[in-house]
Amino acid sequence: MSKVTLQRGTVAILLCVITFLVYIKNINGSELDQHEIMARYYEVISKVEKLYGNHQHADGEFYNGSLDDIAKVEEFLRPYMTEETVSEVINHFFRESEDLLVYAGNFQDYLLTSRESYYSPNLSEGYYSLVRDTILNPGLKLVLDEQITINKKEDKYIIEIDDITIRYYNESEGMYHYSRLGFPPSDCLRATFTFITRDGELVLSNFNVRSL
Structure with a gap:
């Protein structure tokens, strides 16, 4: 075997090794991407929960004491959402009332009706009914990684939760905190x-988000 042939063979082997390593790196990179997407999903859900909290009352209306104007809510949400999605969320949960950003629609009505007591003898009038078809649905943070499908379409990563059963408590034992x-x-x-x-x-x- 000539020296040139040996060198060519060595180069060919090195190229194969490099190609294999790049292939392995790409596979691992895809797995890391999925973990990153799921971590971001849970982070967004956790952040959005804070939109409806720290309830304060003034002039007959309730508002979030930590997020009481549009600028604060925009600053809070902007790292996690596009500008369009930030506007959509704000318009859904809030409305402006003089110098305050107060809760809108049913979110305001619920607190006005129940005040500081969340007791509800009727499931259709409870807190869960209020948030079940929104990004505040408590079940979103209870979904397991393996129950979620992630698809990539062009530059978009789409997380799909397809008819997953969320169990909050055992009906035979009862859970006062949840049922009330x-x-x-x-x-x-x-x-x-x-x-x-x-x-x-x-x-x-x-x-x-939809609760079926």
Whole structure:
């Protein structure tokens, strides 16, 4: 075997090794991407929970004492959502009232009716009924990784939750905390969350949540 032939063989082997290593790196990278997407999903759900909390009351209306104007809510949500999604969330949960950003619609009515007591003898009038078809649905943070499907379409990462049963408590044993808030023992959840990359970070660009 000539020296040239040996050198060519060595180069060929090195190229094969490099190609294999790149292939393995790409596979691992895809797995890491999925973990990153799921971590971002749970982070967004956790952040959004804070929109409806720290209830304060003034001039007959309730508002979030930590997020009492549009600028604060925009600053709070902007790292996690596109501008359009931020506006959608704000318009759904809030409305402006003089110098305050107060809760809108049923979110305001619920607190006005129940005041500081969340007791509800009727499931249709409880807290759960209020949030079940929104991004505040408590079941969203209870979904397991293996119950979620992630699809990539062009520059979008789409998380699909397809008719997953969420169990809140055992009906035979009863759970006062959940039942008094209008939670059923279990519920079926369907949701879609679409993320895009902005400045190297995943941000929520669209979502749809429905309790069946």
